[in-house]
Amino acid sequence: MHFIFRLNAKLLGLLLVLPVAAFAQTAQKIPDTLEQRLKACTACHGAEGRAGSDGYYPRIAGKPAGYLYNQLLNFRDGKRTYPAMAYLVGHMSDAYLKEIAGYFADQHPPYSxxxxxxxxxxxxxxxxxxxxxxxxxxxxxxxxxxxxxxxxxxxxxxxxxxxxxxxxxxxxxxxxxxxxxxxxxxxxxxxxxxxxxxxxxxxxxxxxxxxxxxxxxxxxxxxxxxxxxxxxxxxxxxx
The missing domain is CATH 1.10.760.10 (Cytochrome c-like domain)
Incomplete structure (x- = not known):
């Protein structure tokens, strides 16, 4: 009985460790790309920035890069007020905001x-x-x-x-x-x-x-x- 208890305890410990190990392995495979980092944007603005489904999040895909860059600056600098956007871009540099703008300007998914x-x-x-x-x-x-x-x-x-x-x-x-x-x-x-x-x-x-x-x-x-x-x-x- 003591042997069975020790065996079950080991199995339980292994089962508890496996999900953690699997998660760590999966996390290491996430690519550090601009597309991956901008998942925070597409969570609201829709896949590829084609617009949200609730009528309030606009399409940003294919918008002119200069316009997108100006809007990101405006959110960061307080000319536009929306807490989620202000939080996301509040500490981003001009260069990084320009990179984000260029990325979405190059996206051209179909319109709804x-x-x-x-x-x-x-x-x-x-x-x-x-x-x-x-x-x-x-x-x-x-x-x-x-x-x-x-x-x-x-x-x-x-x-x-x-x-x-x-x-x-x-x-x-x-x-x-x-x-x-x-x-x-x-x-x-x-x-x-x-x-x-x-x-x-x-x-x-x-x-x-x-x-x-x-x-x-x-x-x-x-x-x-x-x-x-x-x-x-x-x-x-x-x-």
Whole structure:
């Protein structure tokens, strides 16, 4: 009986040690690559940065590298306020943030299908007009005049607006209005957002969220001589 007890004790000890050893062996096999380290990003922003599933985490894959870099700087330096992002990038260097931006700019996974909306046809038409034509009476430029005719952005600093969830778009326009999201002065988006009323924001966000992504959604590059043609001067957009 004493022999059996000693044998069982040894077996139990072995069983307890094996999972620890297996875990240690597995941990040693995890590659120390940028892709592996950025799992912390894709946990919220979706695989390859293609967007989260809850409507609040935007697509970062394929966004212009300069734009992504500026946003990471803004989170780190307090111009944008979101605790999780501030915690993640709070102690990262400029060089590392630029490396992260470049990684996601090079990712081009397929876009998800646009989500259905309960917006009325009149609201969607209002959104379409504001996005494509603006409102001269309010000195409000069209979204397309900065974000590109196809709304897919202009590299290296201006992001596309297609493929973003309606709730995220509403939240960001509201953040510019309240000052909880800022950019380098002059803050052109704050100027635009300040002229929008709640119905404008709902209309623009609903219309954008319903648009299909062009098959050839390559982000064109804004040339040096084209910066002066933008309707507003933006501190985050520099030649």
């Amino acid at each position: 299908a646009p989500l259905a909306t309960e917006a009325s046809s009149s609201m969607l038409e209002q959104g379409r007009l504001l996005v494509l034509q603006g409102d001269k009476a309010r000195n409000l430029p069209a979204c397309a005049s900065c974000h590109g005719k196809s709304m897919t952005g202009l590299a290296p600093y201006i992001p596309g607006l297609l493929g973003l969830p309606r709730d995220y778009l509403i939240a960001q326009l509201g953040a510019w209005q309240t000052g909880s999201r800022k950019a380098h002065a002059p803050d052109c988006m704050q100027q635009v957002a300040s002229k929008l009323n709640p119905q404008d924001i709902a209309a623009v966000s609903s219309w954008l969220a319903m648009q299909k992504i062009p098959a050839d959604s390559i982000t064109p590059v804004l040339k040096a001589d084209e910066y002066a043609q933008l309707p507003l001067k933006c501190g985050g957009v520099a030649p």
